Amino acid sequence: MSLLASFRDSARAKPILERIRARRGGPVSIMEFCGGHTVAIFRSGIRSVMPERVRMLSGPGCPVCVTSNADLDRAAALAKLPGVILATYGDMLKVPGSHESLAEVKAQGYPVEVVYSTLDALKLAAAHPDREIVFFGIGFETTAPAAAAAVLQAEAKKLRNFSLCSVMKLTIPGAKALLSMGEVNVDGVIGPGHVASIIGADAWRFLPEEYGIPVAISGFEPLDLLAATDAILGMIDDGAPDLVNTYSRIVKPEGNRKAWGAVERVFELRGASWRGFGDIPASGLALREEFAAFDADRRFPLDIPPSEEHPACRCGEVLRGVAEPTDCTAFGAACTPEHPLGPCMVSSEGSCAAYYHYKRQAV
Amino acid sequence: MSDTHILLAHGSGGTRMHALIRDLFLPAFDNPYLRQGNDQALFETPSGRIAFTTDSYVVQPVIFPGGTIGELAVHGTINDLAVGGARPLGLSVGMILEEGLEMALLEDIVRRMKAASEEAGVPVVTGDTKVVERGSCDKIFINTSGVGIVPEGVNIDGAAARHGDAVIISGSIGDHGVAVMSERRGVQFSTPVVSDTQPLHKLVRRMLGVTKDIHVMRDPTRGGVATTLNEIAGQSRVGIEIDEEALPVSDEVNGACDLLGLDPLYLANEGKLIAILPDEHAESVLDAMRATPEGAGACRIGRVVEDRPGIVRMNTGIGGTRIVNVLSGEMLPRIC
Ligand code: SF4
Numbered sequence: 050m051s052l053l054a055s056f057r058d059s060a061r062a063k064p065i066l067e068r069i070r071a072r073r074g075g076p077v078s079i080m081e082f083c084g085g086h087t088v089a090i091f092r093s094g095i096r097s098v099m100p101e102r103v104r105m106l107s108g109p110g111c112p113v114c115v116t117s118n119a120d121l122d123r124a125a126a127l128a129k130l131p132g133v134i135l136a137t138y139g140d141m142l143k144v145p146g147s148h149e150s151l152a153e154v155k156a157q158g159y160p161v162e163v164v165y166s167t168l169d170a171l172k173l174a175a176a177h178p179d180r181e182i183v184f185f186g187i188g189f190e191t192t193a194p195a196a197a198a199a200v201l202q203a204e205a206k207k208l209r210n211f212s213l214c215s216v217m218k219l220t221i222p223g224a225k226a227l228l229s230m231g232e233v234n235v236d237g238v239i240g241p242g243h244v245a246s247i248i249g250a251d252a253w254r255f256l257p258e259e260y261g262i263p264v265a266i267s268g269f270e271p272l273d274l275l276a277a278t279d280a281i282l283g284m285i286d287d288g289a290p291d292l293v294n295t296y297s298r299i300v301k302p303e304g305n306r307k308a309w310g311a312v313e314r315v316f317e318l319r320g321a322s323w324r325g326f327g328d329i330p331a332s333g334l335a336l337r338e339e340f341a342a343f344d345a346d347r348r349f350p351l352d353i354p355p356s357e358e359h360p361a362c363r364c365g366e367v368l369r370g371v372a373e374p375t376d377c378t379a380f381g382a383a384c385t386p387e388h389p390l391g392p393c394m395v396s397s398e399g400s401c402a403a404y405y406h407y408k409r410q411a412v
Numbered sequence: 413m414s415d416t417h418i419l420l421a422h423g424s425g426g427t428r429m430h431a432l433i434r435d436l437f438l439p440a441f442d443n444p445y446l447r448q449g450n451d452q453a454l455f456e457t458p459s460g461r462i463a464f465t466t467d468s469y470v471v472q473p474v475i476f477p478g479g480t481i482g483e484l485a486v487h488g489t490i491n492d493l494a495v496g497g498a499r500p501l502g503l504s505v506g507m508i509l510e511e512g513l514e515m516a517l518l519e520d521i522v523r524r525m526k527a528a529s530e531e532a533g534v535p536v537v538t539g540d541t542k543v544v545e546r547g548s549c550d551k552i553f554i555n556t557s558g559v560g561i562v563p564e565g566v567n568i569d570g571a572a573a574r575h576g577d578a579v580i581i582s583g584s585i586g587d588h589g590v591a592v593m594s595e596r597r598g599v600q601f602s603t604p605v606v607s608d609t610q611p612l613h614k615l616v617r618r619m620l621g622v623t624k625d626i627h628v629m630r631d632p633t634r635g636g637v638a639t640t641l642n643e644i645a646g647q648s649r650v651g652i653e654i655d656e657e658a659l660p661v662s663d664e665v666n667g668a669c670d671l672l673g674l675d676p677l678y679l680a681n682e683g684k685l686i687a688i689l690p691d692e693h694a695e696s697v698l699d700a701m702r703a704t705p706e707g708a709g710a711c712r713i714g715r716v717v718e719d720r721p722g723i724v725r726m727n728t729g730i731g732g733t734r735i736v737n738v739l740s741g742e743m744l745p746r747i748c
Contacts, residue, residue, distance in 0.1 A: 059657055062730035092675075094732020165597060269670075271730045397673070407734040 065275045070100050074286045078104045078234050079278060080370055082224055083241035084111030084398025085269055091407040093271035095278075103282070106233065107403075109223050109325065109368040110241060112188045113140045113396035117322040118356035120216045121146035124185045125154045126351050127214060133349070134160040134177060136170040137185040144392040147357040167192075167199035167213070174203070174211035183345045185214050191243045193217050193334055194308035197315040200336065200343050214345035215334055218321050220244050221252060222332035226323075228260055233370040237281035239274065240266035242296040249304030250294040257290035268296040315340055324392070325365030362391035367400050374401040381405060418513040423543030436519060437539060440526040445502060445537035453537035455501055458561050463498035465489060466557035474521070474551055476595040478587075478606030481554055482521035484682055486528035486536075487611045488633065489556040494613035495629040495685055497568045497620060498560030502537035503529065506555040511546045521552065532611040534558070560613075565624045572627040573648035577716040578694035582615060582685045582701055583608070583709035585637050586665040589679025593672060605664045610683030615706040619687065622700045628688040631681070635739050637713075638677040640686055641724045642738045649721040654714030654736065656729045678739045688716060 081087060087107045090096060096105050109115050125146055128135035135151070142152040142163065155161040160180075164170050170184040186196050196213060203211045220241060228235065240253045245266045256264040263284035267277035273296060280293040294300055312334070321333025336344040358365075361379045366372035374380050374393065384390040386402055393399035421428040438446060445453040467488050474481045486503065493500045505525065509518065529536050587608040594601065612631065619626060628648070632640040637659075645652045661669075661676045669676050683706065689697060694712060701707030724736040 059729045059731060066731065091734060092728075093730055094726075094728035094734040095730065097732040097734065098730060271728070275730060406737045 061272055062275055065272070065279050066098060069103070069275070069279050069282060072282050072286055074102065074282075076102045076104065077236040077282065077285055078106055079237040079239060079281055080106040080108045080233075080235045081239040082108040082110045082220060083239075083244065084114070084396065085243065086110070086239055086241065086267065086274065087400055087403050088398055089269045089271065090274060091403040093274070095271065095274055096408075099278075103278070106235070106370040107367070107400045108370055109227060109323065110189075110220065111368075111393070111396050111398040111400070112192070112218070113138075113144060114364060114368055114392045114399050115218060115223070115323045115325070116141075116144070116187050116216055116392065117324050118147045118358060119322055119353065121151075122148075122353050122356050123351060124214065125149060125151060126353055127183050127185070127345065127349060128154050128159045128161050130181075130349060133181045133183055134162055134173065135183050135185055136162045136164045136173055138165070138187065139163045140396050141185065141187065143389060143395045145359065145390065167196045168202075171199050171202060171208065171211060174208050175206075178210060180210060182211050183214055183349070184212070186217055188217050189220050189241075189244055190247045190309075190312075193312045193316065194247060194305075197311040200315050200340055201311065203343055204340070209342070212343050212345040212348050213336065215316070215336060216321065217316075217334040218323065219318075219332050219334070221248075221255070222329050223323060223326070225255070226326050226329045226332070227369060228262070230369065235262060235370070236285055238262055238264040239277050239281070240264045240292075242266055242268045242273070242300060245294075245296070245300045245304065247305050247308055249302055250292060250300050251302045252304065254292050257292055261290050263290040263293075265293045266296050266300050268299065325368040359390045364391035364393045364401070367393050374404040377401070416515050418509045418511060418515065418518065418543055420511050420543050420545065423509070423541060429541070432541065436522055437541070440522045441505075441529065441536040441539070443535040443537065445535060453502060455537075457501075460561040460563045463493050463496045463560045463562050464557070465492040465496075466555065467492060468553060468555040470550065470553050471592065472550060473592070473595050474517070476607060477591045477604050479609040479682075480521050480524050481552060482524040483528045483609050485554040485556045486525050486532065486534075487609050487682060489558040490532055490534055490611045490613055491631045491683070491685070493558050493560040494611070494616045495568070495631050496560075496562060497566035497616065497626070497629070498562045499617070500532070500534045500558055500560040500613055502535050502559060504557045505536050505539040507539070507541045508549050508553040509541065509543045510549045510551050511543055513551055518552070528611070532613065534611070534613070563620075566620060566626075568626055568629050570628055570630070570644055570647040573644055573650050573652075573688045573716045574627060574690075575650060575716055575718045576691055577627055577688045578691045578712055579641070579652060579654065579714040579716065580687050580689070580694060580698060580701075580710060581637070581660065581713050582612070582687075582707045583683075584660040584662050584665065585632070585681055585684065586661055586669065586674075586676030586679040588682040589636065589674070589676075590665050590668045590672075592680070593674065594668060597672065599668075599672065601664060601668055603664050605662070605668055608681055608683040610706055612683065612685050612706055615685070615701060615704050618700045618704055618707070619697050622697045623689070623693045625693060626687055626689045626697075629685055631685050633682060634680050636676070636678040636680060637686065638675075638724065638736045639738050641736065644688065645724050646722050648716075651717040651720040651722070652714060652724045653717050653727065654724065655727045658711060658713045660709050660711055677736060691715075
């Protein structure tokens with residue numbers, strides 16, 4: 050049996066589930082901070098097998114979803130500049146900004162290209178020397194190393210027609226902002242495996258140390274998530290918050306120093322605006338002065354009118370874990386994956402989309 | 413043939429077009445129907461009902477691991493006939509070629525169509541070719557239509573699934589989708605996933621040889637198994653329950669799906685069928701299927717249930733349940 054299949058094996062899930070069910074204690078809320086986990090939890094039906102005392106919450110871990118309308122409006126304006134081709138991930142296209150989505154901008158005849166990585170955007174720049182390729186770069190710590198590598202490559206190759214509009218964000222300031230708001234009770238956290246593989250499991254020690262909240266770094270297979278949940282419940286029930294790494298086959302305590310080193314070389318911290326949270330200081334990655342030639346913000350300064358939110362959409366509350374998608378009156382009615390009102394219904398990692406696909410009716 | 417690329421003149425009705433037909437298409441598809449040289453093919457029909465189907469193929473890239481648009485066009489239409497219980501009699505082939513298409517590529521595709529049609533024993537009985545200006549199509553578009561005969565006593569219908577029926581599949585899922593997606597995204601795997609494109613009419617014949625009492629049959633092409641099961645649940649007004657652990661997915665497809673962020677349930681298959689039939693026939697039909705190369709991996713994946721008509725549910729590997737929705741929007745750009 051392959052490694053993957055073995056992690057999907059029901060025989061191995063059973064004892065963990067039995068242990069989870071056998072634990073006695075009061076009601077607890079466990080939050081996952083990663084959109085990949087949200088999808089995996091819904092796909093594997095983990096919520097449906099949890100005992101009643103365990104409530105699972107989704108957090109702000111979908112990079113498409115936390116991108117603010119102000120940043121989306123800026124991307125649309127960049128795409129409309131003469132000579133510019135805007136490159137971005139496919140998931141971004143359908144997200145409605147204040148007035149229009151990038152798909153609508155593209156339909157008006159402005160060049161918006163879908164790419165799978167920042168390096169694809171570099172290829173686009175090499176193929177169109179007479180055009181300015183602006184990469185609208187969203188993402189967390191996981192995508193930042195590729196963006197850094199692309200900027201370094203563009204510099205080495207002296208590509209003058211490539212620039213990055215960075216709206217990349219850091220998960221830890223985001224998590225701290227959510228916990229400091231105190232709106233939602235979080236007793237345990239499923240830590241993001243891919244993010245931790247870059248910045249290290251130890252970066253999440255602040256949860257037990259500063260907030261007294263146990264955290265288990267988890268992979269993305271159902272068994273990984275069950276093991277992480279079991280570890281968290283154990284720490285809660287023992288009253289001994291700590292960090293447990295249940296994804297040690299991929300995640301090291303110190304992370305990937307080399308990848309993060311490249312990020313630190315190219316980017317510096319700045320405030321960033323998050324949907325549902327507003328401005329969070331030192332939570333965004335901006336290009337350092339030294340790389341100004343590749344910084345779309347410096348090269349194409351734009352005056353963007355203040356952004357607007359759809360009045361019905363509760364994505365902000367969904368991202369803060371305060372509302373469930375089904376609390377939104379638009380869910381499944383005015384807002385569907387075909388006609389999304391907010392990003393949480395667009396992105397494959399968004400909570401509303403996950404609810405819609407896997408849980409629309411109670412099963 | 414001396415031209416290295418397709419020119420507009422190849423579709424103009426003049427000497428170049430006649431040379432293309434004479435030198436490439438006629439020798440490739442040679443059979444008594446084509447030799448009649450008429451504007452239509454004439455066949456004798458055995459008794460039964462006539463099945464008629466058509467499909468257009470615009471797959472990108474035109475060559476992918478395990479096949480080309482050519483085999484796909486032949487197999488796809490044969491399979492659309494086969495899953496209705498029909499014995500295919502003949503196919504038409506309409507080609508739309510982009511000006512500038514390399515002649516070598518066209519020859520390769522035609523050669524593969526010839527091989528596919530011969531292997532299946534289903535002749536191409538009539539055809540047509542047009543050439544359009546560069547940019548008006550993407551290299552080559554192929555339309556195939558097919559006619560077949562459904563024998564007496566066979567009544568396969570998407571609305572015929574009944575509570576208690578077994579849901580079976582002829583083999584592993586997602587192979588074609590992964591083959592095309594990995595080629596399109598330029599990703600290489602150590603063990604490449606190849607398309608499962610193959611004709612299914614011989615397999616269907618074996619199945620109907622065991623029992624004619626098969627309620628529903630479909631080939632889960634675009635939209636994959638999830639979409640096909642949802643269509644059936646809707647048409648038959650029944651619930652369908654599938655077991656995640658029973659779904660046949662190869663380790664390679666699973667690995668590629670994890671990497672590319674795809675779900676095998678939604679990926680296209682080009683040589684698989686789903687059948688829904690009374691539970692008491694399931695084992696004997698599965699045995700007959702497993703004795704054929706096309707059905708070697710056949711297995712049971714679920715059952716038809718009474719509650720929640722129109723909804724497909726999955727029992728997950730860890731013992732949970734969830735809904736299996738239709739694909740909304742495009743998880744994948746043009747997959748087949
Ligand atoms: S259902 Fe739609 S409108 Fe409501 S919160 Fe989710 S994305 Fe926004």
